[in-house]
Amino acid sequence: xxxxxxxxxxxxxxxxxxxDYTLKLGxxxxxxxxxxxxFVHFADTVNEKSNGRLNIDIYPxxxxxxxxxxxxxxxxxxxxxxxxxxxxxxxxxKAALLAVPYxxxxxxxMAKVANGEIGHEIEKQITERTGLVPITWFExxxxxxxxxxxxxxxxxxxxxxxxxxxxxxxVSTWSALGAKPTPMAFSEVFTALQQGTVHGxxxxxSLIQSASFFEVQKYVNKTEHVRSWIYVLIGKRQLDKLPQxxxxxxxxxxxxxxxxxHKLAVEAEAKLIDELKAEGMQFHEVDxxxxxxxxxxxxxxxxxxxxxxxxxxxQKL
Numbered sequence: 001x002x003x004x005x006x007x008x009x010x011x012x013x014x015x016x017x018x019x020d021y022t023l024k025l026g027x028x029x030x031x032x033x034x035x036x037x038x039f040v041h042f043a044d045t046v047n048e049k050s051n052g053r054l055n056i057d058i059y060p061x062x063x064x065x066x067x068x069x070x071x072x073x074x075x076x077x078x079x080x081x082x083x084x085x086x087x088x089x090x091x092x093x094k095a096a097l098l099a100v101p102y103x104x105x106x107x108x109x110m111a112k113v114a115n116g117e118i119g120h121e122i123e124k125q126i127t128e129r130t131g132l133v134p135i136t137w138f139e140x141x142x143x144x145x146x147x148x149x150x151x152x153x154x155x156x157x158x159x160x161x162x163x164x165x166x167x168x169x170x171v172s173t174w175s176a177l178g179a180k181p182t183p184m185a186f187s188e189v190f191t192a193l194q195q196g197t198v199h200g201x202x203x204x205x206s207l208i209q210s211a212s213f214f215e216v217q218k219y220v221n222k223t224e225h226v227r228s229w230i231y232v233l234i235g236k237r238q239l240d241k242l243p244q245x246x247x248x249x250x251x252x253x254x255x256x257x258x259x260x261x262h263k264l265a266v267e268a269e270a271k272l273i274d275e276l277k278a279e280g281m282q283f284h285e286v287d288x289x290x291x292x293x294x295x296x297x298x299x300x301x302x303x304x305x306x307x308x309x310x311x312x313x314x315q316k317l
Contacts, residue, residue: 020053021242023234025081026064026073034268035083035138036060038261045253054246056081074235075131081238084132085140085230092129094122096307099140099228101173102295103314106227110139112317114229118310126231133239134231135254138261141204141269142224146217148199150284154178154294163189163201169302173225174202176298177291186211193217205272214279221284223291232257 025043029035036058043056064070064079067087073079088095097103097118104110113119114137123134145151147160157179164170166183174181182198186207192198193216201213208220232254239247273283296315303311 019055021246022055022057023080023238024057024059024064024078026059026062026070026079027083028060028062028067030061033060034261034264037264038138038257041260042253042257045256046250049249049253050246054242054249071130071132071233074233074238077235077237079235081232081234083138083230083232085228088126088130088132088231092122092125093305093307094125094310096303097122097310097314098230099226100303100311101169101225101299102292103299103311104227106224107139109317110227110229113314116317118313118317121310123231126233127236131236132233133236134233135251136232136258137229138232138258139265140228140230141206141265141272143202143204143226144208145202145221145223145225145286146200146208146213146219146281147221148218150219150282151200151221151223151286152284153287153290160199161197163192163198169299172298172302173295177294189213190216205269205276208281209272209276214276214281217281219282219284220276221286223286224288225291225295 025039027035027039039056039058039060043058046054046056064073067082067084068090070079070082071084071087074082086096086099088098104113119137127133145162149156151157151160154177157174157177160179162174162179162181163184164174164181165186171181171183179200184192184198189198189201190211190213193201193213200217202223202225203211203213205220208214208217234250239250242250277283300308300311
């Protein structure tokens, strides 16, 4: 056999084993989002560590459907991986704790919860009820209150009509804090702020910036009332089908992705603050303890059973 024939056979053999397994990962973020950038890094890491045996194809921008559609797809076996947060409470009630007001104090507290026994308990229920396995998590940007007057204590909320998402616990929490919460579709918020129908709204900085709320709001009051996280998930059946060495590579690479994404997220948050300040918004410190003191009883009244018990455990950490 000639050298050329041997080379051709070698290339053919390599390509035949280059992609023993391919996973489809669908998510809702766009290509510029740090989550997508983290997934690209993850896919590259997995491919390199597995010598090309395991590939991850990424489908951003809801190409494979909305969040719940992709979860259903994983359960049906048409998709393999995704990311999801409190939406998982539709199957696993304990997942509600991924976005409960005043559950998490700061990033350090979140890491204790997500990486500890409480996080493992939430993950266990998610897997039992959905068939999805959390392999890592990302911290989401804290939600903050915007307004046209500075808000320092809950007393400053008196008479303020505040847009909130149509989530009962948000309504009860802001009512307890003294505001007049009004559920409203996100698409209507800018016009409502512009016309003065509502006086303020609350969202992460990324949405405050992308929705151009700086055009109709002057202050970002750093209430940080919701600090939440979101899981990266793979179907249990899909994970179990992988050879043990590839499972190990996937899980180790997921841990690396967590560190990589956190670095990107911190940088992105700092950039958002600079951009919003450049647009004229002022960042205002609030009395966090006074907000927490008034809000906690309302939050507890909105929770039941195991979820309430876990919330109380989180407060003790």
